[in-house]
Each structure stands twice: as structure tokens, then as C-alpha cells.
Amino acid sequence: MKGAARPFFILAVCYAVAGMVLGIAMAAMHDHTQMPTHAHIMVAGFLMSSVFAFFYHLFPEIGSRPMARIHFYVQAISGVVLVASLFVLLQGTEQIEPVTALASIGFLAGMLLFIWNARPVLRAA
Numbered sequence: 001m002k003g004a005a006r007p008f009f010i011l012a013v014c015y016a017v018a019g020m021v022l023g024i025a026m027a028a029m030h031d032h033t034q035m036p037t038h039a040h041i042m043v044a045g046f047l048m049s050s051v052f053a054f055f056y057h058l059f060p061e062i063g064s065r066p067m068a069r070i071h072f073y074v075q076a077i078s079g080v081v082l083v084a085s086l087f088v089l090l091q092g093t094e095q096i097e098p099v100t101a102l103a104s105i106g107f108l109a110g111m112l113l114f115i116w117n118a119r120p121v122l123r124a125a
């Protein structure tokens with residue numbers, strides 16, 4: 001794996017381990033308060049990062065562009081802040097909500113960057 005594919009794949013496996021540890025902790029403690037955090041780490045984190053990794057692996061000429069790196073940093077930073085602040089929010093610290101909201105917008109911006117990067121594939125139908 002080259003270009004942006006590799007960091008996205010590394011990010012995906014980190015999300016997977018963190019999300020599963022949280023899932024096991026929730027199950028063990030019979031406390032599902034953090035269910036939305038677990039769900040977003042697994043699906044928005046692990047699964048989406050895996051999709052980005054395999055996309056950039058399939059299209060290495062796109063994955064090696066600087067814009068693919070920029071996409072990685074925007075998606076990774078906003079995603080980690082999103083799930084970390086959601087965790088804190090659900091623990092009861094409501095003042096952190098604006099951080100979660102900003103991170104959500106950053107996460108959407110990441111998705112829009114991905115669509116921008118995927119233009120050649122979208123066009124060549």
C-alpha cells in the first residue's frame with residue numbers, strides 16, 4: 001500500500017481495536033451509555049477508513065496526490081476529535097458539544113474532499 005492508502009489502513013485498524021475494546025467494556029459493565037461512540041468508532045471510523053484505504057490502493061495515481069494526503073489529515077483529525085469528544089459528551093460533560101459539532105463539520109468536509117479526489121473515477125463510468 002502506498003500514498004494515502006497506508007495511513008488510512010493504519011488508522012482503520014487503530015479504530016477497530018479502540019472500538020472493540022470499548023464494546024467489550026460496555027458489555028462487561030452492562031452499561032451501554034457509550035453505544036453511539038462505539039457505533040461511530042466502528043462504522044464511521046473503522047469501516048470508512050478501510051473503504052478510503054482500499055479506494056486509494058485501487059487507484060494509486062489518485063492516492064499519491066497531495067490532495068489525498070490532505071483528505072487523510074482532515075478525515076483523521078476530525079474523526080478522532082469527533083469520537084473522543086462524543087465519548088466525553090456522553091460521560092456527561094455537555095460543554096464539549098460545540099467541539100463535537102465542529103468535528104462533525106470537519107468530518108463532512110473530509111467526505112467532500114474524498115468525492116473531489118474521486119472525480120476521475122466518478123466521471124469514467
Ligand code: HEM
Nearest residue numbers: 020021023024025026027032035038039040042043046047
Ligand atoms: C469485540 C467486538 C464487539 C463488541 C463486544 C461489541 C459490543 C457492542 C455493544 C455492547 C453494543 C450495544 C448494543 C445495544 O446497546 O443495543 C454494540 C452496538 C453496536 N456495534 Fe458493536 N461490538 C463489537 C464489534 C462491532 C463491530 C466489528 C462493529 C462494526 C464494524 C460494531 C458496530 C456496532 C454498531 C453499529 C452498534 C449500534 C447498533 C444499534 O444502533 O443498535 N460492533 N456493540
Ligand code: HEM
Nearest residue numbers: 035036037039040043044045047048082103104105107108
Ligand atoms: C457528520 C458526522 C455524523 C454525525 C453528526 C452523526 C450523528 C448521529 C446521531 C445524532 C445519531 C443518533 C444517535 C442516537 O440516537 O443515540 C447517529 C447514529 C448512527 N450513526 Fe451517525 N453521525 C455522523 C456520521 C456517521 C457516519 C459517517 C456513519 C457511518 C459510516 C454513521 C453511522 C451511524 C450509525 C450506525 C448510527 C446508529 C447507532 C447509534 O444509534 O449510535 N454516522 N449518528
